[in-house]
Amino acid sequence: MSTKLLFFFLLFLLLLSIHVSISFSIGEDEAVSAITKAEETNASAYRALIDAEKAGATTSGLINRLNDAASYLAKAKVFYEINDFNNASLFANNSTEIANAVKIEAFTIKYQAIYESNQCLMFSIAESALGVCIVFFTSFFGWRVFKQYYYNRVLKLKPELSADEA
Amino acid sequence: MKLDDYQTVFMAISLILMLVAASPALSAFIRIPKVSQQFSEIWILGPNRTFEDYPFQIRANQLYTTYVGVGNHMGASSYYLIYVKFRNQTQPLPDSNTSTPSPLQSIYEFRFFLADGEDWETTVNFVILDAHVQDNSVVVKQISINDITVNVNYTGQRYCQMFFELWRYDLASDSFQYHNRFASIWFQISV
Numbered sequence: 001m002s003t004k005l006l007f008f009f010l011l012f013l014l015l016l017s018i019h020v021s022i023s024f025s026i027g028e029d030e031a032v033s034a035i036t037k038a039e040e041t042n043a044s045a046y047r048a049l050i051d052a053e054k055a056g057a058t059t060s061g062l063i064n065r066l067n068d069a070a071s072y073l074a075k076a077k078v079f080y081e082i083n084d085f086n087n088a089s090l091f092a093n094n095s096t097e098i099a100n101a102v103k104i105e106a107f108t109i110k111y112q113a114i115y116e117s118n119q120c121l122m123f124s125i126a127e128s129a130l131g132v133c134i135v136f137f138t139s140f141f142g143w144r145v146f147k148q149y150y151y152n153r154v155l156k157l158k159p160e161l162s163a164d165e166a
Numbered sequence: 167m168k169l170d171d172y173q174t175v176f177m178a179i180s181l182i183l184m185l186v187a188a189s190p191a192l193s194a195f196i197r198i199p200k201v202s203q204q205f206s207e208i209w210i211l212g213p214n215r216t217f218e219d220y221p222f223q224i225r226a227n228q229l230y231t232t233y234v235g236v237g238n239h240m241g242a243s244s245y246y247l248i249y250v251k252f253r254n255q256t257q258p259l260p261d262s263n264t265s266t267p268s269p270l271q272s273i274y275e276f277r278f279f280l281a282d283g284e285d286w287e288t289t290v291n292f293v294i295l296d297a298h299v300q301d302n303s304v305v306v307k308q309i310s311i312n313d314i315t316v317n318v319n320y321t322g323q324r325y326c327q328m329f330f331e332l333w334r335y336d337l338a339s340d341s342f343q344y345h346n347r348f349a350s351i352w353f354q355i356s357v
Contacts, residue, residue: 046245046279046335053243063243063279070245070277078274078314124190131187139180146176150169 031076031085034092038073041099045069048106057113062102069098200241207237208248208332208349211287224353226297232351234330235287238280245335247342250274250290250311253329254322260331260348267331267344273318274311292328297357304355324355 045066053059076091185192211233212219221230238244249272253259260268280286295315296307306320320326329350333342 042245042277043335043340046243047337049243049279050337059243060281063281066279070279074247074275074277075314078316081273082314082316121191121194124194128188128191131190132184135180135183135187139176139183143173143176146172147169150172 028083028085031080031088031092034089034096035073035076035080038069038076038092038095038099041096041103042066042069042073045099045103045106048103048110052106052110052113055110055113056117057106057109059106059109062106062109065098066102069095069102072098202239202241204240206240206244206246206332206334206345206347208330208347209235209237210330210349210351211235220351222352222354223356224294225356226294229291229293232290232292233287234276234290234349235285236278236280236332237285238282240334241282243279243281245279246277246286246345247333247335248276249331249333250276251329251331252306252309252318252320253327254320255325255327256322259327259329259350260344260346262346265344265346267333268329268348272331273309273316274314294355297355299357304357306355325352326355327352 049059049062049066052062072091072095076088076095079085079091080088209217210220211217213221213231215233220232224230234248236246236248238246249267251268251270251272253268253270257270258268260266276288278286278288289312291312293310294306295310298305300321303321304324304326306318306326308315309318310316327350329348332345332347334345335341336343
């Protein structure tokens with residue numbers, strides 16, 4: 001009786017291990033799909049990073065994180081080439097996750113940079129307009145004062161007769 | 167000096183001062199384009215991280231270390247890809263004249279992002295595995311690079327070359343394009 005029980009128990013363990021390995025092993029298609037997704041996400045994160053950079057945002061922190069994503073993707077591709085689809089899929093999914101987070105952050109800092117740049121532009125325009133007005137009015141009134149001073153000085157001049165006219 | 171002359175001087179000085187006052191706003195609209203050559207560079211360093219002591223006589227099952235580096239001077243952040251390839255003396259290298267990469271299959275790759283003006287460097291640890299001599303040719307079946315064993319199926323003379331092709335992501339075509347840069351290192355395999 002106990003031998004039969006042991007046999008069924010071992011058979012159960014064997015079937016369970018086969019089931020688990022089938023459930024958790026990843027096929028080539030799944031690995032390809034994960035790698036393709038990681039490639040697309042890395043590329044779109046790069047595009048978002050360039051946009052943020054053009055908007056004047058500081059992207060050094062994002063680049064460091066994107067490097068992790070890129071490195072995972074490279075490893076995924078190498079694992080795929082040696083038919084290790086489990087690792088290929090694992091690394092590709094990690095890469096996608098990081099690249100997605102970076103992409104979202106790149107969008108956020110892009111709009112933040114645009115907002116800050118607009119604020120800065122408005123301030124510069126206001127500053128310049130004020131400066132131009134001050135220069136204009138100072139020059140205008142300065143000129144009037146100077147002109148008055150000039151006329152007064154001319155009027156105070158006494159005519160002198162030369163010897164011929166005398 | 168007549169009053170008209172004074173007026174001219176006054177107006178000229180006023181205009182100069184107005185331009186100076188308007189410069190913060192003007193600088194936001196007038197952009198002077200940067201005139202600089204855009205390029206990337208790639209290099210290989212020896213085990214001491216210098217341009218010397220490169221491994222040359224390499225034995226099977228022995229670990230060798232080199233470093234590969236890239237410098238970005240493209241004026242913006244770049245997304246790079248390096249393909250590591252292995253060739254014998256008869257197999258093709260990338261063609262610099264036509265900017266075409268080598269048609270050989272890559273055995274390993276590195277991917278990274280690099281800000282403008284920055285450098286990137288990484289270790290390349292490799293071990294020649296499963297190498298033997300067959301009909302006066304060296305046959306290498308596998309190489310381990312950075313602890314990942316890859317198949318190479320190399321057959322050729324004892325002299326072989328490992329080279330690193332630099333590719334860059336092109337936003338216009340939405341794909342990696344060969345960047346017309348490669349660096350290589352020669353080996354003499356001792357089995």
